[in-house]
Amino acid sequence: MSTPLYQLKAEFFKTLGHPVRIRVLELLSERDHAVSEMLPEVGCEATHLSQQLAVLRRAGLVVSRREGAAVYYTLTSPNIAELLGVARGILSGVLAGQAELLADLQAAEPGGKRA
Numbered sequence: 062m063s064t065p066l067y068q069l070k071a072e073f074f075k076t077l078g079h080p081v082r083i084r085v086l087e088l089l090s091e092r093d094h095a096v097s098e099m100l101p102e103v104g105c106e107a108t109h110l111s112q113q114l115a116v117l118r119r120a121g122l123v124v125s126r127r128e129g130a131a132v133y134y135t136l137t138s139p140n141i142a143e144l145l146g147v148a149r150g151i152l153s154g155v156l157a158g159q160a161e162l163l164a165d166l167q168a169a170e171p172g173g174k175r176a
Contacts, residue, residue, distance in 0.1 A: 076120040081105055081113045083145070085134070089123060090142035095131040 077083060084103045088094050096110065103110055114134060117123045122141055123134045136142060 073120070076116060076122070079113060079116075081110065082117055085110075085113060085117065086122065086136070086141055087145060089134055089136045090145055093133050093135045095128075095133050097131065099134075 081103050085099060088099055088102055096114070100107060100110060114123065114125070118125065121137055124137055125132050125134050
């Protein structure tokens with residue numbers, strides 16, 4: 062019996078559910094990066110970055126290649142960058158709605174009455 066698609070999607074989104082992994086994918090959406098280039102951008106220890114890159118490799122989202130002493134990472138699909146852009150758009154809409162709600166709340170008089 063095969064795994065249902067919704068379950069595979071849930072596992073995929075769990076893989077994306079870490080800030081370091083998201084930041085790595087954002088960086089790789091721009092261009093290939095060496096691990097040493099990513100370290101200052103993600104703000105974590107080298108061992109932690111290595112662990113997160115391993116998770117992304119196992120999930121098939123990135124591939125690595127060695128050039129001399131450096132290890133470079135690449136996205137496996139441009140769809141990953143597109144997905145991050147869609148997520149940014151969704152969040153922008155949500156945050157804009159929250160900003161409007163906050164403005165409405167701040168404009169209201171104490172006690173819940175509107176001015």
